[in-house]
Every structure is written in C-alpha cells, then in structure tokens.
Amino acid sequence: MTVFDDDEFWLTLGLLLVVPVAVWSVLVVVACLRYAGWWRLGLLVPAFVAVTVALAGFSVPGRIGWLMTRSDMNQAAAACDALESRRSVGGYNSETIGLYKFHHVESEPDKECEFYFSRYYPGVRSGFIYLPNGRDLVSDMDSTYIRLDDSWYYFRA
Template identity: 45%
Template sequence: MVATTTLVFGICSWVVWAEMTAFEDLQTQFSAGVGCAIPVLAWSVSALVGHMRYPGWWRLALLVPLFITITLVVTWFEVPGRIGWAMSRGERERAAADCRTRVTSSSSYHSEKVGAYQFHDVDRLLDGACLFRLARDHPVVRSGFLYLPNGERLNGVYGHTYYVPLGGGWYYRRFDELLSCRTCNRLGPTG
C-alpha cells in the first residue's frame, strides 16, 4: 500500500509539473493515465486485502483516490498552468518586447527558456505578433503562446488552431488535430 501510494503521488506530481510548464500537456496526461493503471490495480488489491485483514487500512487507502482526485480537479481548472503563467510574467514580457524589436522572423531553431517554459523557438510574425512555440510534440510543434501587441482579440477556433485568451494580448494556442482530421476528410485524399 505504501509503495502504490508513493508511486501514484509521484505520477500525480509529474502531471502537475508538466501542466505548469506546458499549460496543457495532453501527452503527459495520457502517459500518466496509462502509468497509473498498474499502481491503481495493485492499490485495489492491497485495499481489498487490507480491508479483510487489517482494521486500520482505510486511512492509507484513502490517499491514492485523494491524490488522483486532486490532480484531476486542479488540471481540469488549469490551476498549474495559471501558476506557471503567473510565475513567468516578468520574463515573458521581456521576451515579448525582445521579439517585437527583431527586424525579421527567425525561422531557425533556437531553444529559449522563459520563466517556467522551455520554448522550441520564438518567432516574430509579419504583423508584429510573436509566436512562442513550446518545446513539446517534436518534430512538429503544435502548441505555444501568441502575443498580439495591437490589441486584436482572438477567442475560440481559427483554422486548425484553438486560442484561449490569457489577458494582456496573450493567448494559449493549440493545434487541434480533430479539426485537422475533419478538414482532411472533407477535402478528400488530395487535400
């Protein structure tokens, strides 16, 4: 019971850290869900045996569902992502200012750490906006942040990209594979 509780706590901590450094890390969530299957199964057997043989088993047995529930709730409400976002405010604003002063866009790879985030690259777009691609989903970077200095507002889905407003001209952006697949199916095999 102690081993499964410790393992589940470690997996839940990993998910919270990944959410804090990537705002929404679906790969980690999936991997953690698969990784939790074996410890939760072992926990279930331990809880059943503990219930039959030991009267004080239930206190320790409550920790695993508690850890999983807390992790699900805080990630559902994007608490770790918002904490990482708030912790990175000063460095993020400096990076946006630096990006806006660039003359042209840099299309070459250059990893850059800004606050809690490790970016694959930071590009200045033609309209003065800055695109911060997270160092996830290699070789195709599908998520990151967009900074629009001109006050333009985005909310929802545009093309294959989903935008979540974060305030101050900042947006979390994620390539939506489901939209892409729907568009591919609509366009046929040549599209």
C-alpha cells in the same frame, strides 16, 4: 508547466495513475480481509487521485508556470524582433525564457509575437502568442486558443 489543454498530458497522467490505483486495489482487498478499521487509510489514494485529476482539469500546473514566467515573457515579447533575428541560417535557435524552452520565436506585424515550444519538435504545435493590440483569437477545428490575460494566449494546433 506547459499544459493548458493537452491530450498527451491526460494520457501520461492516466498512465502514471495506473500504478498507485493498482497497488491500492490490492491493498484494499488484503486490508479488508485482515483489518476491519483500515478503510479510513484506504481513502487516501482515491483522494490523491481526485485532487490530481481536478488540478490537471483546471490547468493549475500551466497557470502556475505562466505566473512564474510572465514577467520574463513580457520582456521577451518587447524584444521579439531581436529574438527572431538570432535565427541561424537555414534553421532555428532554441530560446529559454523563464521556465519554458522554445523551439523558435516569430515576429509578426503590429508587434505580435509567437513563441513555439520545443516540446513537439519537429511538428511544433503549441506555444504562446502575444497580441498587444487586444485582438481576440477564437478557437476553431484546427487550433485551440486559451486567453491567459489581456495580451497573451496559449495556443495548440
């Protein structure tokens, strides 16, 4: 549910699809030798793979996760200073907001707020940014920004 444009997700998806495709390939060979009309059922696995890749390509899991958690994230952005102040001495406190677990939250000037996922700890590289001033973020060589709605972005560095 945290994936919008993630290379590790594609690697994991590819590895997970290897097993059904390999089993399907063996079954197609056996079925073609023994059953003439089996090819219709044989189309189910390629259809499953195509739908899975298409959904992942359009970031459907990430968008669903975002829609389910958006109201909680809006409340957390309003209380960003309080979330950042809960940081323990010399470290960070994890925060769970909706479906997401964040390594830490940082408050920026102009009521901007950055939420960093726990997923890549200790090299936290992705999360959400709340920009209430409507400023646009542009992706560059080091960072990718995906606009979720008026004030929210997903980022990956």
